[in-house]
Amino acid sequence: MTVVFDADFTSTRQWITGRSSAYPRMGPTNRSDHKLDYLVRGYCPGGVFTAARRHSGGLWSCNLLTTEGSPDGFQVHTGDVLSARVTLPVELGAWPAIWTWRDGGNEVDVFEYHPDNPDLLEISNHVRGGYRYWHGAGAGIGPGATFGMRVVLGANSVDWYVEDELVYADLHGVGSGWHAYLIVNLSVADGTYHARPPISGPDRLSWTCHSLRVER
Incomplete structure (x- = not known):
């Protein structure tokens, strides 16, 4: 396979910032x-x-990068293999994710994470169904952990690997003609399902995506 996308999170050709459909x-x-x-x-x-905590309104100024609408307009396709290396946040309320989106759907979640469930990675295929809440304490998953992931976006199964261990194969896949844009972002939970940042807590949350590549 050949690398067709190698993320540079400062590239004005690969990404647009601060907006998404x-x-x-x-x-x-x-x-x-x-x-x-x-x-x-x-x-x-x-x-x-x-x-970053805003001065009023209870909201947070958040980073979001997407290939949707960018000059390159890169999309992942059926059969692509996405690899990433990440460091998870430690602060309550942080909600990092790598995912795909197009035309109101076509969503595959490479991962989502919430520090109030410290060893849990949420991985899901919203295209044809299938998800797993994977507890990775034995693999060292937890606040501040650094690890590699790989997702094979197959027509008949989307397969997730953490440090080369297959942790979930959905046996549904994305179909033969699927394609979608990439999104990488940090959201902040409002407390409905996951803990929101405490009022007396830090005013800045963060996580790191050290690398993100797509092979085809």
């Missing part, structure tokens, strides 16, 4: 999805995604 009216907020996000423009040197 996955948010109502392209953002900046998405309260219906239980997020305290207020999307802001800005790239992410070193793959560091941040959220």
Whole structure:
């Protein structure tokens, strides 16, 4: 396979920032999805995604990068293999994710994470169904952990690997003609399903995507 996408989180050709069709009216907020996000423009040197407490309104200024609408307009396709290396956040309320989106759906979640479930990675295929809440304490998953992931976006099965261990094969896949844009972001949970940041807690949350590549 050949590398067809190698993320540079400062590239104005690969990404646009601070807006996405996955948010109502392209953002900046998405309260219906239980997020305290207020999307802001800005790239992410070193793959560091941040959220900063705003002075009023209870929202957080959040980083989101997407290939949707960018000059390159890169999309992943059926059969692609996505690899990433990440460092998880430690702060309550942080909600990092790598995912795909197009035309109101076509969503595959490479991962989502919430520090109030310290060893749990949420992985899901919203295209044809299938998800797993994978407890990775034995693999060292926890706040501040650094690890590699690989997702094979097959027509008949989407397969997730953590440090080369197959942790879930959904046996549904994305179908033969599937394609979608990439999104990498940091959201902030509003407390409905996961702990929100404490009022007396830090004013800045972060996580790091050290690398993100797609092979075809």
